[in-house]
Amino acid sequence: MSKIVHSVLPAIIMAVPWLAIPGAVLWGKKRPGAAKAVYVGCTAATFLLITTMYPRAMDGVVSVQHLVEVAPGINLAFRVDTLGFYFAILLSVIWLLTTVYSLGYIRTRETRYYCFTAINLSFCLGVAFSANMFTLFVFYELMSLFTYPLIIHEETEIARRAGLKYLVYTITAGAVILAALIMQYYYGGTLSFLGHGTLNSETISKPVLLIIFSVYMLGFGVKACIMPLHGWVPDAHPAAPSPTSALLSGVILKVGAFGIIRVLFDVFGIKLLGDLGVALPMLWVASFTIIVASLFAITQNDLKRRLAYSSVAQVSYIILGLFLLSPDGAIGGLLQIAHHAFMKGTLFLCAGIIIHETGKRDIREMNGIGSKLPITMLAFSVAALGMMGTPLTCGFITKWELGLGSIQAHRPYFIAVLLLSALLNAVYFLPIIYIAFFKGDPMDKLLKHETSRTMMVPVIIGAAFVVILGIFVTVPGLPYSLVKIVVKALF
Amino acid sequence: MNFSRMFHNLNYVVSALLFLMGLYTVVVKPNLIKKLIGLNIMETSVFLFIVSIGMVEGGEAPIVAEGVKSSQMVNPIPQALILTGIVVAVSTTAVALSLCLKIHERYGTLNAAEILGRGEP
Amino acid sequence: MENAVRSPEVVNSLLPAIALLLPLLGGLAVLVVGDRREGLRNLLAVVFSAAAFVCCVAMFPAVMIRGSSLTVTLNVLLGDFRLSVDPLGLIFALAASLVWLMSTIYACNYMQHEQRRTRYHAFSLFTEAATLGVFLASDYFVLFVFFELMGLLAYLLIVHNQTYEARKAGVKYIYMTVYGGLSLLCGILLFVSYARSLGFGAQAGSAFLTSSICFVVSGFMIGGFGVKAGMVPLHVWLPLAHPAAPSPASALLSGIIIKAGAYGFIRVIYTFHSGAEGVGGALVKHGHEAAGQVPVYMHNLHDLGWVIIWLGILTMVVGMVLALVQDNVKRLLAYSSISQMGYILIGLGIGAYLGAEGAIGLAGGIYHIMNHAFFKSLLFLGVGAVYYATHQLDMTKLGGLWRKMPYTTAFTCIAGLGLMGITVFNGFASKTLLHHSILESLEPGGPWLRAVDIIFLVSAGGTICYIAKLLSLTFFGHHRGENIHEIKEVPRPMLAAMGVLAAGVLFFGLFPGIVMRNLIVPVLGLFPGLDPESVHHLAGLQFYTGPNIVALLPPLAVGIVFFLVMTRWDLFRLRLPEAMGIDYYYSKTEVGFLRLCFRGSKRYSELRAKYWPMAKTTGEYLYDWWQALVKDYRRLSSAALDRIVTIPMDISGFATYMRARQFTGDIAYGVFVIAIVIAALTLTLL
Amino acid sequence: MPLAFAALCPIWGMWRRKACFPWSLLGVAITSFLVWSLIGKVNASKVVAYNVSGWRPPWGIQIRIDYMGLLMACLITGVGLMLLIYSWRYIVSEIKEERIPYYYTLYLLIFTAMLGFSITSDLFNFFVFMEIFSITSYALVAISGERMALRAAFKYLLMGAISSLTVLFAIAFLYSATGSLNMLDISSRLKSTAYLPVASVALILFIAAFAVKSALFPVHVWLPDAHSIAPSPVSALLSALVIKMGVLGIFRILFTVYGHSFSGLSSTWNSIAGVVAWAAALSIILGSVMAIIQRDLKIMIAYSSVSQIGYILLGITLISTRGMAGGLYNIVAHAMGKACLFLVAGIFIYKHGLRRIENLRGIGRTMPVTAGAFALAALSIVGVPPSAGFVAKWYILWGCFQEGQYAFVIVVLLGSLLSAVYCFRVVYYMFFTGAGRPGVGLDEAPFTMLAPTAILSVGTLFFGIFATLLLPSLNNAARVLLLK
Incomplete structure (x- = not known):
C-alpha cells in the first residue's frame, strides 16, 4: 500500500484562485492592469x-x-494520489x-x-483532489454550473442557446450522477x-x-461527450470565447473523463469490470464515437x-x-488526457487568434492565412499533426500506447479504429493546413500581421509542449512518468 | 348497519352531519357572509360534539366542594376546552368579518365569483 | 553446419546521432540565415550536407570492416530510443547522404528561378535528417518515427512550387503517406506485441515467426513500405509527385526516398532471417534439417517471397508500359522509377523465396537499389538541367540539345545507359545478378517463374526502349522548340554534381567485384539464415563473363524491336483509357468517400428537413397548448391546473360551477350530504 | 420560559409606534437567546419538559421540548430574527404608517404562536397555538389592505379555518376515544385496540387538515395568492415557517401521537403515509411546473414552496430513517433558502418596484450582493452541492433507495431538474442579459435589508457544508421515531 501523509496543501491550493476575485472585482474597472496581474498571479501561484x-x-x-x-459517512475530503496530481498539474x-x-x-x-x-480552476482542482465520489461530485457539479457564464460570455443569441443546451445537458447529467452516487453509497457502503x-460482486448482485x-456512464458521459450524449459540445465550443473553448476541450471535457476514470479504478476496480463484461460495450461505444464524430467533423466548415x-x-x-x-x-x-489537452488547447487558441485577427471562422475563406499569421498557423499545424499522430508529437505516443494496449487486451481490432480515426483526422485537419499555407494566390500576399x-x-508554448511531450516522453515529471506510476499501482 | 349502535353514538352522527352542512355552505355559497355562517355551523358542530363527549348519564356538575361526594361527575375538561374553542372561533369570525367589511369597501360586492372576476362581470 | 555469421559487436558511438543532427542543424541554420544572404545560406546547406556525408563515411571502417554495430541510445520518446548502424543501414545512409549532397549542390543554382528557396533548402535538409534516421534506426519503432517524419517533410518538397499540379500531387501524396504510415504503424504495433521484440529481429523463443500472425504483420508492413516504394497498386502518388517537385527534389524522391520503402522490405526479410538465430528458430531449424526439411520460419519467408516477386513483376510491368507512353520527361522518369522498384522487389522477393539460398536475390536487389539511386537521381538532375536551360519538360518539344549542352548530355546518357543495363555501366551488374537469381529460382519455382524470366526479358527491353526514346527525343535530332540560341549549358556546380554521380555510375559498373566484396557481402553477412557458402560464392562472382554479356543481347534486341515498332506506328502516343489505371479507382474512392461524408450530412439534413416539421409541429402544438394554458392561467389570474384538479376545493370555482347549474343544486345537495353521511357512518361504526 | 416571555411582548409593542421595532427586536432576541440556551440541555437530556401550573401530564398542560420541537424553535427564532430586522426598513414602503404597530404586534404574535406550537405537548394547546398563528397570518396577508391582498387573505382564511376546525374535530374524536389530551398519553392509550375506528377517522381528518396548512398538492391553492401578495417579509415568514407548521403538525400526528408501531392501526397508518407521499411527489412535480410558467417572481417563488414542501413531506413519509432525516433537513434548508429568495424579491420591489422576471435584466450588475444571494439560495433550492438543499435531497434519495421506492427517485431527480429550470432562468436574467447601464454603479439595498438576506443565503451554504452539525441528531431522532 502507498504511504499516506496528511497535508493541508490541497485545500490551500484550492483557495488560491479565489484570491483573484477581490482583485478583479475591485480593480476591474479602475485599474485593469492590477486586476490582470492579480488574476495571472493567482493562476501562476x-x-x-x-x-511542490x-x-x-x-x-x-x-x-x-x-x-x-457533511453528513455521517459522507465527507468532503481531499486525497491527492498520483493520478490526482497528474490531473491537477x-x-x-x-x-x-x-x-x-x-x-x-x-x-x-x-x-x-x-x-x-x-472559480472554475478552483473547482476543477477540487475534482482532481477529491478523496471520494461525493467530493468529486460536489466539485464536478459546481464546475459544471460555473462554466455556464463562460460559455455565454459573449451573450449573443447563439451563445445563449448554446448555454441553455449546455445547462440542460449538464444539470440532467448531474441528477443522473447523483442517482448513481446514492446507489453506490447504498449498496457499496462507502464512497x-x-x-x-x-x-464487490459478492455482496451486490450483478444487475x-x-x-x-x-x-x-450516462452521467459522466455527458461531460466526456460519449456519442449519443455529446449534443452540447458542438454548440458550446464555437459559442464560447476561444480561451474558454480551449479550457472546455482541454480540461472540462476531461473532467468527465476523469470521473469515468475514478469510477473505473476506484469504484468498480479493474477486475470487477472485467468480470462484469461491460468493457466491450464501452469500447464499441467509444469506437463509434471516435469514428462518427470524426466523420461529422469532416463536414463542418466552421473552424x-x-x-x-x-x-x-x-x-x-x-x-x-x-x-x-x-x-x-x-x-x-x-496520456491522452494531457496530450489532447495541449493539442486541442493550442488548436483552439490558434483558432481564437484567427478569429480575432481576421474575423474568419469559415475554413473555406482561410486561403493563404498562413502567410498572414505564420507563427499561429505553424503552431496550428504542429498541433494538428499531433492530432493525426505524427511521430515526434505527443499524439503519436498516445496512439502507440493505445495500440499496444489493444493488442495486450487481445482486442487487436481496435487498432483499426485508432488508425481509421487517424486517417479521418488527416482528412479534416490537413485541408486546413493546406488551405492556410499552400492555397491562395501568392501574388496577393497578405501583409504579415501577427497578434499581440x-x-x-x-500558443507557442502549447505547440512546444506538443512536440516536447512527443520527444522527451520519459523525462520524469512529464505525463508519461506520472501515468506510469499510476498504472503500475493499478495493475 | 347497526342502528342501535348508531343511535348510541348519535352525537357522532349529528355533529358529523352538522359539520358537513357547514362545509357545504362554505364551499358552495358564493356570498362571503354565507360562507362565514357555514364556518360557524362547522364550529358549532365541533363544540356540540365536544360537549357531548363529556356527558355522563346522570352525572352531576363537577364541583368539588365540601360535602359533595359523587362518583358520577360530568367530565369538566371538554367544557373548559369549548370555552377556549369559542374564544378562538369568535376571533376567527371577527377577523373574517373585518375582512368582509374591507372587501365590501374595496370591491363593492361580497359575491365570491364577482370578486374573483369570474362568471358574470 | 556452423553458423558463420559474425555476431555484431556493439560499440557505443555518437556518430549516428551526429549524422542525424548535422542536417537538422543545417536546416535550422538555413532558416535563420534566410533569404537575406543567399550565398551564405547556400554555403551552409552544402557544408552541412557534406558534413553529414563525411560523418557517414566516418562510420564506414568500423561498421563495414570491423563489423561492429555503432549504437547510440537517446532518452527520448518511450525511453530506449536507439540509433544503431549496421552494414545494411550504412550503405543506404551513404548513398542517401551522397545523393543529398549532390542534390544540394545542384539545387543552389537550380533553385534560383524558383520561389521560396530558403524553405526548400531547410526542408530538404530536414528531410535528409529524417531519411538518415530511417536508415540508422535500430528497431521498427524508431524506424517508423523517422519514416513518418520523412514522409511528411517530403510533402513540403513536393508542393514546393504551389502550382495547381503540385497541390494536386501533394494532396494525393499526403493521403497515401498517411495511409501508409497507419498501415505500417499497425504492422509494427502487432510486431512489437507478438514478437515481443525491440529490435528488428523477433525475440528469441517467440513463436511469432512460425505462427500465421507473421503474415498479417508483414502484410501491414508491406502495405506501409509499399506506398513509399511506389509498389503497384500503391504507386499512384509517384507519377504526380515527381514531376511536380523541383528537379533536385525529384532526384531525392526517386533516388532515396522511395528506397526507404525498399529498405523496409529488406528489414522485413531480415526479421524472418532472425528466426535462425532465435532459440526457438534454431531448434526448429536444426530439428528439421536433420530430416532434410525447410525450417518453418523459412517456409513462411518462402511464401512471403512468392508474394513479393509477383508484386514486383506487376510493378515492373506497369511502370514500364506507362513509362513508354509518356511525353513529359519527368513523368517518364517517374514511371521508370516505379518500374525499377519492380526490379528491386523481384530481387528481394527471390531472396526471400529462396530462403537460405537467397543471397543472390538479395544481393541483386540491394545492388540495384544502389545503382538506381545513382542513375535515377542523375537522370532527374539531367532533365532538371534541361528544364533549367529551356523551361520545357515535354520531350516532343525538345531535341538537339547535345550541341548546346554537351556535358549535361553526356552525363544523362551515362545514367541512361546505366538504366538500360548496358555493359560497363552499373545497371549491367545488378541486372545480371537479378537475372542470375531468377534463373536460380527456376529450379524450385517451376513454370511460373519461367514466366518471370520472360517478363523480365521483355521489360528490360521496354526499359531500353523508353530510355532510348527519352535520350533521343531530348538531346538528339533537331530542336523542335523555339529559341534554340538562348539555350546555354548549365552552371558549373550543377555540372559538378552531375559529374560526381556519373562517376559513381561508372564506378559501380566497372568494378562490380569491389562493390560486391566491400558493400554487398558485409550486408548479406547480417542475414543469419543465409547459407554462408552462397554468400561466399557471391564475393567471388565474376560479372564480365561471356554468358553474362551475351545475356544482354536478347533484351537489347527486344528493346530495339520495341523502339522500332513504336516509332513506326506511333505507339508512343498511345493513351490507355483512364479506367485501366489504378489511379482512376483511387480517385473514385477518394471522391466517393468525401461524397459519402457530405452526402451523409446532406441526407441527414434532408431527413431532418423531412421529419423536423413533424416533430416541430408536434412540439409547436405542445408548446401552443402550453402557452394557451399559461395565457389562460394568467387571464384568469388563478391556476389553470388548480382549476382542473381542485375544483371541489377551490371555493369560488366550485361555487361558480354550482351556480351555473342552479336547478340541479338541490339535488346535488342531497346527494352530497347523503353520500358523505353514509361514508362517515360506515367509518364510524365499522 | 420562552412562551411566557414571548406572550408578553405584543402587549408592550402595541401602542408605541416608533419604539415598536426595537421593542420587538428585544423581545425576539431575548426569546431567541432563551431558546438557544436550551439547545445544550435538550442535547444532553433529549427532552425538556415543563408542567404549566404544576399538574402532572395526563391532566395538566405540559410543555415539552423534544428534538423536533427544538429544531423548529431554533429555526423560528433564527429566521424570525432575520426577517424582523429586514422588516424594519422594508415594511415602511408597503404598508400604511398607522398600521406598522399592528404589523409588529402580529409579527410577535405569530412568532410566539409558532414557538408554542412547536413545543407544546398538549393537543388542545396545539390547536390553540395553531389558531393563533393562522389567524395572525390571515391578518398579515391582508395587512396592506389592497384588493388582491384582501381577496387572498379571505381565501386563505376560509381554507385555514376549515382545516383548523377539522383539526379540532379530530382532537375531539381522539379525546372521546382516549380521554386524554396529552400527546404521549394518547399515544400510549392508543395502543389498545378498542379505539380503532375513531382513531382512524381522526387520523384521516388530521392529515387532511394539516395538508391544507402545509399546502400539499391538491389543497395548495391558497398558497400562491397569499404568499405572493403579502409583503415580502411576511411571504418569507409564511413560506419559511408557517407552512412548516403544517408539516410539523403532520409529523406530530403521524409520529408523536400515532407512532409507527401500532399493531392495529398500522395498515391505515401506512396507507395514509403512502397517500401523503404520493401527494408530496405530485407537489414536487406540479409545483415546479407551475413555477416554470410564472412571470411574476414572487408567484414563482411561492410555487417553488409547494414543490419544496413536497420534498419535505416525501422525506418524512418515506418511513426510512435517511428519508426522514432528509425531509427534516429540507425544513432547515428550505426555511433559509426560501426566506432568502423572498427577501431578495422584496428588495427588488423595494428598490425598483420590479416583480416581473423579465424586468430583472442585468440587475446582477447593479445589485451584485442581492442577486448573488438569490443565486446562492437558488442553488440550494435546486439542490446543487454543497448547499443545504443538496444534503436534504441526498438523504431523501437515500431514503428512497432504502425503501426501494424507485419511482420517487425519478420524481426527486426530475423535480430538481425542473427547479433548476425556473431558478436558473431568473439567475440568467439577472446576470447574463442586458448590457450594464453605463454610469450606474452599485445600487444596493439598505444594510438592514441586505444583511439578513446575505446571512440567510450564506446559511444555506453553511448548512450544506457543515451538515454534520445537525444530521447525526436528525438521524438519531428519526431512528428513535421509527424504532429502527
Whole structure:
C-alpha cells in the first residue's frame, strides 16, 4: 500500500484562485492592469503550489486532508494520489496558458470572465483532489454550473442557446450522477477512493452493479461527450470565447473523463469490470464515437465546430484506452488526457487568434492565412499533426500506447479504429493546413500581421509542449512518468 | 348497519352531519357572509360534539366542594376546552368579518365569483 | 553446419546521432540565415550536407570492416530510443547522404528561378535528417518515427512550387503517406506485441515467426513500405509527385526516398532471417534439417517471397508500359522509377523465396537499389538541367540539345545507359545478378517463374526502349522548340554534381567485384539464415563473363524491336483509357468517400428537413397548448391546473360551477350530504 | 420560559409606534437567546419538559421540548430574527404608517404562536397555538389592505379555518376515544385496540387538515395568492415557517401521537403515509411546473414552496430513517433558502418596484450582493452541492433507495431538474442579459435589508457544508421515531 501523509496543501491550493476575485472585482474597472496581474498571479501561484507536491506524487505518496463531514459517512475530503496530481498539474498548466492568452483576447466583461475562470480552476482542482465520489461530485457539479457564464460570455443569441443546451445537458447529467452516487453509497457502503474498487460482486448482485455502472456512464458521459450524449459540445465550443473553448476541450471535457476514470479504478476496480463484461460495450461505444464524430467533423466548415467535433472523437480515446483494461491501454488513455489537452488547447487558441485577427471562422475563406499569421498557423499545424499522430508529437505516443494496449487486451481490432480515426483526422485537419499555407494566390500576399504577444506566447508554448511531450516522453515529471506510476499501482 | 349502535353514538352522527352542512355552505355559497355562517355551523358542530363527549348519564356538575361526594361527575375538561374553542372561533369570525367589511369597501360586492372576476362581470 | 555469421559487436558511438543532427542543424541554420544572404545560406546547406556525408563515411571502417554495430541510445520518446548502424543501414545512409549532397549542390543554382528557396533548402535538409534516421534506426519503432517524419517533410518538397499540379500531387501524396504510415504503424504495433521484440529481429523463443500472425504483420508492413516504394497498386502518388517537385527534389524522391520503402522490405526479410538465430528458430531449424526439411520460419519467408516477386513483376510491368507512353520527361522518369522498384522487389522477393539460398536475390536487389539511386537521381538532375536551360519538360518539344549542352548530355546518357543495363555501366551488374537469381529460382519455382524470366526479358527491353526514346527525343535530332540560341549549358556546380554521380555510375559498373566484396557481402553477412557458402560464392562472382554479356543481347534486341515498332506506328502516343489505371479507382474512392461524408450530412439534413416539421409541429402544438394554458392561467389570474384538479376545493370555482347549474343544486345537495353521511357512518361504526 | 416571555411582548409593542421595532427586536432576541440556551440541555437530556401550573401530564398542560420541537424553535427564532430586522426598513414602503404597530404586534404574535406550537405537548394547546398563528397570518396577508391582498387573505382564511376546525374535530374524536389530551398519553392509550375506528377517522381528518396548512398538492391553492401578495417579509415568514407548521403538525400526528408501531392501526397508518407521499411527489412535480410558467417572481417563488414542501413531506413519509432525516433537513434548508429568495424579491420591489422576471435584466450588475444571494439560495433550492438543499435531497434519495421506492427517485431527480429550470432562468436574467447601464454603479439595498438576506443565503451554504452539525441528531431522532 502507498504511504499516506496528511497535508493541508490541497485545500490551500484550492483557495488560491479565489484570491483573484477581490482583485478583479475591485480593480476591474479602475485599474485593469492590477486586476490582470492579480488574476495571472493567482493562476501562476496555483501552478507553483501544485508543483511542490511533485516529489510526493512521484513517490506514490498519498496526501490526504479531511475537510468536513457533511453528513455521517459522507465527507468532503481531499486525497491527492498520483493520478490526482497528474490531473491537477495538467489543468493548472492549461489554465495558465489560457489565462495569459485571455488577457489579450477578452475585451468585454473582463471582471466576470476572470472571476468565473478563477472559480472554475478552483473547482476543477477540487475534482482532481477529491478523496471520494461525493467530493468529486460536489466539485464536478459546481464546475459544471460555473462554466455556464463562460460559455455565454459573449451573450449573443447563439451563445445563449448554446448555454441553455449546455445547462440542460449538464444539470440532467448531474441528477443522473447523483442517482448513481446514492446507489453506490447504498449498496457499496462507502464512497472513498482507496486505489482499488470498493464495490464487490459478492455482496451486490450483478444487475445492480450493471445499473450503477451504466447510470454513472450516462452521467459522466455527458461531460466526456460519449456519442449519443455529446449534443452540447458542438454548440458550446464555437459559442464560447476561444480561451474558454480551449479550457472546455482541454480540461472540462476531461473532467468527465476523469470521473469515468475514478469510477473505473476506484469504484468498480479493474477486475470487477472485467468480470462484469461491460468493457466491450464501452469500447464499441467509444469506437463509434471516435469514428462518427470524426466523420461529422469532416463536414463542418466552421473552424471551431470542426475542432469541437474533433474533441468529441478525441476524448473517446481516453475511454477507449481505459476500457481496454490493459496496462498499456490505460497508459494511453491517461496520456491522452494531457496530450489532447495541449493539442486541442493550442488548436483552439490558434483558432481564437484567427478569429480575432481576421474575423474568419469559415475554413473555406482561410486561403493563404498562413502567410498572414505564420507563427499561429505553424503552431496550428504542429498541433494538428499531433492530432493525426505524427511521430515526434505527443499524439503519436498516445496512439502507440493505445495500440499496444489493444493488442495486450487481445482486442487487436481496435487498432483499426485508432488508425481509421487517424486517417479521418488527416482528412479534416490537413485541408486546413493546406488551405492556410499552400492555397491562395501568392501574388496577393497578405501583409504579415501577427497578434499581440500575450496571445502569441501561450500558443507557442502549447505547440512546444506538443512536440516536447512527443520527444522527451520519459523525462520524469512529464505525463508519461506520472501515468506510469499510476498504472503500475493499478495493475 | 347497526342502528342501535348508531343511535348510541348519535352525537357522532349529528355533529358529523352538522359539520358537513357547514362545509357545504362554505364551499358552495358564493356570498362571503354565507360562507362565514357555514364556518360557524362547522364550529358549532365541533363544540356540540365536544360537549357531548363529556356527558355522563346522570352525572352531576363537577364541583368539588365540601360535602359533595359523587362518583358520577360530568367530565369538566371538554367544557373548559369549548370555552377556549369559542374564544378562538369568535376571533376567527371577527377577523373574517373585518375582512368582509374591507372587501365590501374595496370591491363593492361580497359575491365570491364577482370578486374573483369570474362568471358574470 | 556452423553458423558463420559474425555476431555484431556493439560499440557505443555518437556518430549516428551526429549524422542525424548535422542536417537538422543545417536546416535550422538555413532558416535563420534566410533569404537575406543567399550565398551564405547556400554555403551552409552544402557544408552541412557534406558534413553529414563525411560523418557517414566516418562510420564506414568500423561498421563495414570491423563489423561492429555503432549504437547510440537517446532518452527520448518511450525511453530506449536507439540509433544503431549496421552494414545494411550504412550503405543506404551513404548513398542517401551522397545523393543529398549532390542534390544540394545542384539545387543552389537550380533553385534560383524558383520561389521560396530558403524553405526548400531547410526542408530538404530536414528531410535528409529524417531519411538518415530511417536508415540508422535500430528497431521498427524508431524506424517508423523517422519514416513518418520523412514522409511528411517530403510533402513540403513536393508542393514546393504551389502550382495547381503540385497541390494536386501533394494532396494525393499526403493521403497515401498517411495511409501508409497507419498501415505500417499497425504492422509494427502487432510486431512489437507478438514478437515481443525491440529490435528488428523477433525475440528469441517467440513463436511469432512460425505462427500465421507473421503474415498479417508483414502484410501491414508491406502495405506501409509499399506506398513509399511506389509498389503497384500503391504507386499512384509517384507519377504526380515527381514531376511536380523541383528537379533536385525529384532526384531525392526517386533516388532515396522511395528506397526507404525498399529498405523496409529488406528489414522485413531480415526479421524472418532472425528466426535462425532465435532459440526457438534454431531448434526448429536444426530439428528439421536433420530430416532434410525447410525450417518453418523459412517456409513462411518462402511464401512471403512468392508474394513479393509477383508484386514486383506487376510493378515492373506497369511502370514500364506507362513509362513508354509518356511525353513529359519527368513523368517518364517517374514511371521508370516505379518500374525499377519492380526490379528491386523481384530481387528481394527471390531472396526471400529462396530462403537460405537467397543471397543472390538479395544481393541483386540491394545492388540495384544502389545503382538506381545513382542513375535515377542523375537522370532527374539531367532533365532538371534541361528544364533549367529551356523551361520545357515535354520531350516532343525538345531535341538537339547535345550541341548546346554537351556535358549535361553526356552525363544523362551515362545514367541512361546505366538504366538500360548496358555493359560497363552499373545497371549491367545488378541486372545480371537479378537475372542470375531468377534463373536460380527456376529450379524450385517451376513454370511460373519461367514466366518471370520472360517478363523480365521483355521489360528490360521496354526499359531500353523508353530510355532510348527519352535520350533521343531530348538531346538528339533537331530542336523542335523555339529559341534554340538562348539555350546555354548549365552552371558549373550543377555540372559538378552531375559529374560526381556519373562517376559513381561508372564506378559501380566497372568494378562490380569491389562493390560486391566491400558493400554487398558485409550486408548479406547480417542475414543469419543465409547459407554462408552462397554468400561466399557471391564475393567471388565474376560479372564480365561471356554468358553474362551475351545475356544482354536478347533484351537489347527486344528493346530495339520495341523502339522500332513504336516509332513506326506511333505507339508512343498511345493513351490507355483512364479506367485501366489504378489511379482512376483511387480517385473514385477518394471522391466517393468525401461524397459519402457530405452526402451523409446532406441526407441527414434532408431527413431532418423531412421529419423536423413533424416533430416541430408536434412540439409547436405542445408548446401552443402550453402557452394557451399559461395565457389562460394568467387571464384568469388563478391556476389553470388548480382549476382542473381542485375544483371541489377551490371555493369560488366550485361555487361558480354550482351556480351555473342552479336547478340541479338541490339535488346535488342531497346527494352530497347523503353520500358523505353514509361514508362517515360506515367509518364510524365499522 | 420562552412562551411566557414571548406572550408578553405584543402587549408592550402595541401602542408605541416608533419604539415598536426595537421593542420587538428585544423581545425576539431575548426569546431567541432563551431558546438557544436550551439547545445544550435538550442535547444532553433529549427532552425538556415543563408542567404549566404544576399538574402532572395526563391532566395538566405540559410543555415539552423534544428534538423536533427544538429544531423548529431554533429555526423560528433564527429566521424570525432575520426577517424582523429586514422588516424594519422594508415594511415602511408597503404598508400604511398607522398600521406598522399592528404589523409588529402580529409579527410577535405569530412568532410566539409558532414557538408554542412547536413545543407544546398538549393537543388542545396545539390547536390553540395553531389558531393563533393562522389567524395572525390571515391578518398579515391582508395587512396592506389592497384588493388582491384582501381577496387572498379571505381565501386563505376560509381554507385555514376549515382545516383548523377539522383539526379540532379530530382532537375531539381522539379525546372521546382516549380521554386524554396529552400527546404521549394518547399515544400510549392508543395502543389498545378498542379505539380503532375513531382513531382512524381522526387520523384521516388530521392529515387532511394539516395538508391544507402545509399546502400539499391538491389543497395548495391558497398558497400562491397569499404568499405572493403579502409583503415580502411576511411571504418569507409564511413560506419559511408557517407552512412548516403544517408539516410539523403532520409529523406530530403521524409520529408523536400515532407512532409507527401500532399493531392495529398500522395498515391505515401506512396507507395514509403512502397517500401523503404520493401527494408530496405530485407537489414536487406540479409545483415546479407551475413555477416554470410564472412571470411574476414572487408567484414563482411561492410555487417553488409547494414543490419544496413536497420534498419535505416525501422525506418524512418515506418511513426510512435517511428519508426522514432528509425531509427534516429540507425544513432547515428550505426555511433559509426560501426566506432568502423572498427577501431578495422584496428588495427588488423595494428598490425598483420590479416583480416581473423579465424586468430583472442585468440587475446582477447593479445589485451584485442581492442577486448573488438569490443565486446562492437558488442553488440550494435546486439542490446543487454543497448547499443545504443538496444534503436534504441526498438523504431523501437515500431514503428512497432504502425503501426501494424507485419511482420517487425519478420524481426527486426530475423535480430538481425542473427547479433548476425556473431558478436558473431568473439567475440568467439577472446576470447574463442586458448590457450594464453605463454610469450606474452599485445600487444596493439598505444594510438592514441586505444583511439578513446575505446571512440567510450564506446559511444555506453553511448548512450544506457543515451538515454534520445537525444530521447525526436528525438521524438519531428519526431512528428513535421509527424504532429502527
